[in-house]
Amino acid sequence: MSDRLYIFDTTLRDGEQVPGCQLNTVEKIEVAKALEELGVDVIEAGFPISSPGDFKSVVEISKAVTWPTICALTRAVEKDIDVAAEALKFAKKGRIHTGIGTSPFHIYHKLNSTPEEILERAVAAVKYAKKYVEDVEFYAEDAGRSENEYLARVVEAVIKAGATVVNIPDTTGYTLPYEFGEKIKYLMDNVRGVEKAIISTHCHNDLGMATANTIAGIMNGARQAEVTINGIGERAGNTSLEEVVMILKSRYAVLGIDTNIKTQNIYKTSRLVSTLMNMPVQPNKAIVGRNAFAHSSGIHQDGVLKNRENYEIIDPTDVGISESSIVLTARSGRAALKHRLEILGFKLDKNKLDEVYQKFLELADKKKDIRDDDVALLVGDVHRKESRIKLEFLQVVTGKTLVPMATVRLNIAGEKFDATASGNGPVDAAIKAIKQIIRRQVTVEEFLIQAITKGSDDVGKVHLELDFDGNKFFGFGAHTDIVTASAEAFIDAINKMPAE
Ligand code: KIV
Ligand code: ZN
Numbered sequence: 001m002s003d004r005l006y007i008f009d010t011t012l013r014d015g016e017q018v019p020g021c022q023l024n025t026v027e028k029i030e031v032a033k034a035l036e037e038l039g040v041d042v043i044e045a046g047f048p049i050s051s052p053g054d055f056k057s058v059v060e061i062s063k064a065v066t067w068p069t070i071c072a073l074t075r076a077v078e079k080d081i082d083v084a085a086e087a088l089k090f091a092k093k094g095r096i097h098t099g100i101g102t103s104p105f106h107i108y109h110k111l112n113s114t115p116e117e118i119l120e121r122a123v124a125a126v127k128y129a130k131k132y133v134e135d136v137e138f139y140a141e142d143a144g145r146s147e148n149e150y151l152a153r154v155v156e157a158v159i160k161a162g163a164t165v166v167n168i169p170d171t172t173g174y175t176l177p178y179e180f181g182e183k184i185k186y187l188m189d190n191v192r193g194v195e196k197a198i199i200s201t202h203c204h205n206d207l208g209m210a211t212a213n214t215i216a217g218i219m220n221g222a223r224q225a226e227v228t229i230n231g232i233g234e235r236a237g238n239t240s241l242e243e244v245v246m247i248l249k250s251r252y253a254v255l256g257i258d259t260n261i262k263t264q265n266i267y268k269t270s271r272l273v274s275t276l277m278n279m280p281v282q283p284n285k286a287i288v289g290r291n292a293f294a295h296s297s298g299i300h301q302d303g304v305l306k307n308r309e310n311y312e313i314i315d316p317t318d319v320g321i322s323e324s325s326i327v328l329t330a331r332s333g334r335a336a337l338k339h340r341l342e343i344l345g346f347k348l349d350k351n352k353l354d355e356v357y358q359k360f361l362e363l364a365d366k367k368k369d370i371r372d373d374d375v376a377l378l379v380g381d382v383h384r385k386e387s388r389i390k391l392e393f394l395q396v397v398t399g400k401t402l403v404p405m406a407t408v409r410l411n412i413a414g415e416k417f418d419a420t421a422s423g424n425g426p427v428d429a430a431i432k433a434i435k436q437i438i439r440r441q442v443t444v445e446e447f448l449i450q451a452i453t454k455g456s457d458d459v460g461k462v463h464l465e466l467d468f469d470g471n472k473f474f475g476f477g478a479h480t481d482i483v484t485a486s487a488e489a490f491i492d493a494i495n496k497m498p499a500e
Pocket of ligand 2 (some may be wrong): 169
């Protein structure tokens with residue numbers, strides 16, 4: 001058994017399934033290249049049969065990425081496997097990730113089947129995938145709630161059929177760390193031929209135990225961990241890459257297991273994913289949260305100044321946070337902005353840098369200190385600018401004794417439209433005015449306003465969810481004026497709907 005852990009990143013598959021986090025192909029390639037630079041061993045690039053967009057992303061990522069293995073997900077269905085193999089045809093190293101549910105819930109209540117039939121389907125899927133690629137990973141969905149004895153039979157059979165990696169997902173995030181560790185140990189001790197494959201963990205965070213379960217799995221013999229940047233993923237998310245990697249690095253003396261990750265790239269990859277997916281990182285998130293290395297109490301500050309290790313178990317520079325205290329202001333030049341952007345993982349060509357710099361100057365006019373999150377938002381703005389519908393003008397009249405009124409001008413594919421409306425507040429009035437122009441029956445299902453850092457001059461971020469014809473569309477906007485941020489978020493969601 002090797003003492004090297006393979007890092008399998010599923011940010012672009014399990015992570016990207018989160019509503020509102022969808023990326024276009026260009027953005028996915030940007031993330032894939034950042035993952036390659038970070039040093040992940042496997043990039044799960046998508047589920048090709050699920051949509052033409054996923055298919056295209058797997059193709060383009062396969063072309064763009066040089067050395068990591070590119071993996072495509074399938075169900076244990078021949079058509080899925082055919083399509084995945086087709087999508088992987090440009091991959092220098094391609095892997096098909098096929099599988100089926102093995103828990104009583106999945107066998108009887110999802111697949112309407114029997115354990116024997118599932119075992120046969122598992123073996124058949126692996127054999128079928130082997131016709132296309134040498135590297136086949138099998139997942140036993142809901143392994144966390146599967147019976148160990150039956151799971152061991154399935155694992156043994158798929159290894160015999162040629163699986164090179166067997167994934168043991170805790171799909172519902174249900175198991176306790178000691179149970180998950182025992183499950184992996186059971187498989188290592190009871191599956192004949194287990195040494196011919198790598199056992200992998202894939203833990204979800206429903207009870208906040210994804211990282212603990214992953215570490216328990218590794219301590220009991222798993223040598224691949226399936227993770228996402230910032231722990232994004234379905235529901236409460238997946239195991240976060242940065243946590244697993246930094247646990248192994250910080251506690252190497254106890255665990256003795258290494259990865260290929262260049263940890264100094266962690267912070268910038270985290271920022272890139274958060275920005276492109278419009279998915280904020282909680283301030284107290286381990287390793288990459290804004291406060292992860294901030295010492296605010298006097299006692300702690302004093303202790304850190306005397307010796308960093310009094311209160312820090314990780315050197316922030318190990319994860320690429322070298323100049324976290326640098327704050328840009330209106331006086332910062334283009335070179336300072338470019339340097340900051342590079343630290344945050346954004347490599348922009350001259351034209352994009354000029355655009356971001358212009359936006360930076362506009363923001364610096366309104367806000368004294370420009371921090372990392374602000375800079376990342378400016379980049380996000382430039383990425384989004386190709387939209388069909390743009391907000392050109394917004395004016396609101398509001399106050400304690402006035403009826404709030406908003407006037408908007410939209411530019412729709414080059415044509416200008418104006419409207420005025422009243423509402424129960426300035427945001428409501430602005431959205432009603434926009435609705436008058438776009439004439440679509442949409443309802444706002446969720447609306448969230450957040451300040452990025454602090455101060456009344458801060459940038460406000462708005463995330464909203466619209467319902468149109470039973471489909472959900474997510475929008476995002478950011479501005480020092482929250483009415484503008486709300487209108488931008490509303491328009492962002494409208495831009496994602498199919499054109500009439
Ligand atoms: O959580 C899970 O079980 C999965 C599988 C499809 C690998 O994501
Ligand atoms: Zn999953």
